Amino acid sequence: MSEALQRGTVVRIHGLHSKPSLNDALALVVGKHSEDRWVVRPTSSPDSVAVRYTNLHRARELSEGLRQSIFTAAALSVLLVALAARAGTRSRLRAFVPLASLLWYLVAVLGCYWVHSPLLGSGVYIPAISEMGVSSPARLLYRVAFGLCGFLLAVTLLQMYDLACSHHPEETTAQDSGLLWGLLASFGIALQGVCTLRLDFAAETALHLGGAMLTMFGTFSHAERSNEWFESLPVGSPLLRRGWRGFGLYLRRDRFQALASGGTPLMVMFAVPLLLEGAKRLGLLSEMNLVENCMGVMLPGGQFQRV
Numbered sequence: 001m002s003e004a005l006q007r008g009t010v011v012r013i014h015g016l017h018s019k020p021s022l023n024d025a026l027a028l029v030v031g032k033h034s035e036d037r038w039v040v041r042p043t044s045s046p047d048s049v050a051v052r053y054t055n056l057h058r059a060r061e062l063s064e065g066l067r068q069s070i071f072t073a074a075a076l077s078v079l080l081v082a083l084a085a086r087a088g089t090r091s092r093l094r095a096f097v098p099l100a101s102l103l104w105y106l107v108a109v110l111g112c113y114w115v116h117s118p119l120l121g122s123g124v125y126i127p128a129i130s131e132m133g134v135s136s137p138a139r140l141l142y143r144v145a146f147g148l149c150g151f152l153l154a155v156t157l158l159q160m161y162d163l164a165c166s167h168h169p170e171e172t173t174a175q176d177s178g179l180l181w182g183l184l185a186s187f188g189i190a191l192q193g194v195c196t197l198r199l200d201f202a203a204e205t206a207l208h209l210g211g212a213m214l215t216m217f218g219t220f221s222h223a224e225r226s227n228e229w230f231e232s233l234p235v236g237s238p239l240l241r242r243g244w245r246g247f248g249l250y251l252r253r254d255r256f257q258a259l260a261s262g263g264t265p266l267m268v269m270f271a272v273p274l275l276l277e278g279a280k281r282l283g284l285l286s287e288m289n290l291v292e293n294c295m296g297v298m299l300p301g302g303q304f305q306r307v
Contacts, residue, residue: 005029005038005058010135010199012057012119013042022049024122026134027056028199043199059135060115070144077104077148081155089162097159101152108145108193112138130208133196146193154186168233178225185218187211 005011009029013022027040033050040056041048062070077100084094112132119135120127133142161179191211198205 005032005053005056006136007031008136009058010119011040012121013040013051013055014057015055016051019049026119026121026199027051057118059119059137060117061137062115062140067140070141073107074144074148077152081152084155084159089159089166094159097152098156101149101156104145104149104152108142108149111141111145115141130192130197130212133193134199139196142196143194147190150186150188150190150193153189154183157182157186164229167237178222178229181218181222181225183218185215185222188214188216188218 007029011027011029013025013027016023022042022045025042025044027042030039030041030048033039036054037050037052038056039048039050080093080096080100084091084097087093109129109132112129113127115138116127116132116135133139157179188211192208192215193211195204195207195211197208
């Protein structure tokens with residue numbers, strides 16, 4: 001007796017002997033065929049096929065307790081923003097807003113990975129972030145977590161802008177431009193989170209990809225403008241404070257900027273796939289899907305840098 005599957009459920013086909021070419025393909029459930037078979041439409045084929053339930057993998061379900069916890073945490077995040085706004089420009093409470101954004105990013109990546117892991121293809125251990133939101137159970141977590149991540153990043157930018165203007169009201173030209181690009185990147189993160197990737201290329205998929213592009217262009221432009229603004233500040237500015245309070249600025253302006261100005265990122269982007277390919281040819285990673293794992297390695301790194 002097979003469990004009930006809803007129409008539109010995302011599954012991974014495995015163990016077929018009559019049509020081995022469909023093995024490891026993602027598919028959408030179209031309907032029930034018989035007692036133990038379901039009609040599915042593979043993404044790699046235009047035709048539907050009846051498959052036994054035992055030949056289908058599906059994502060993990062979120063329990064009702066986990067769903068309630070997600071909504072409770074989301075409400076607390078919004079409450080944090082409201083309290084930080086009332087606390088004043090220089091309140092330490094505002095420092096928890098970017099931390100909350102980082103936590104939601106980690107929740108999105110780790111939580112969606114746990115939900116999506118039964119749908120991983122053969123040899124895939126690090127899937128692309130977008131793929132982890134294709135199933136219905138993961139979609140809720142993906143939308144809430146990345147939506148709040150983008151929202152909290154936007155609030156962080158506005159908080160930083162208020163703080164900057166309170167110290168240097170005359171030095172706002174580059175900061176104004178950086179703020180706009182940063183808000184655009186934050187909107188892109190929220191957009192690609194709320195509009196998830198779909199197996200059938202629908203309008204939501206186009207919006208998801210558009211949000212990813214907004215995030216990429218907005219992030220690089222924001223970093224360039226804001227770095228120009230930091231460099232224009234006088235040496236004695238409290239915003240350039242060293243010590244533990246200036247650790248974030250040290251990482252962002254000194255370390256990340258130095259890293260990006262050299263050839264290290266490009267070298268890594270080319271070296272990682274080459275090393276994986278070499279290991280596979282030596283038989284060390286014979287079962288690994290190189291293309292998907294490389295995408296899975298690169299995309300979280302890019303997302304983390306934006307956060």
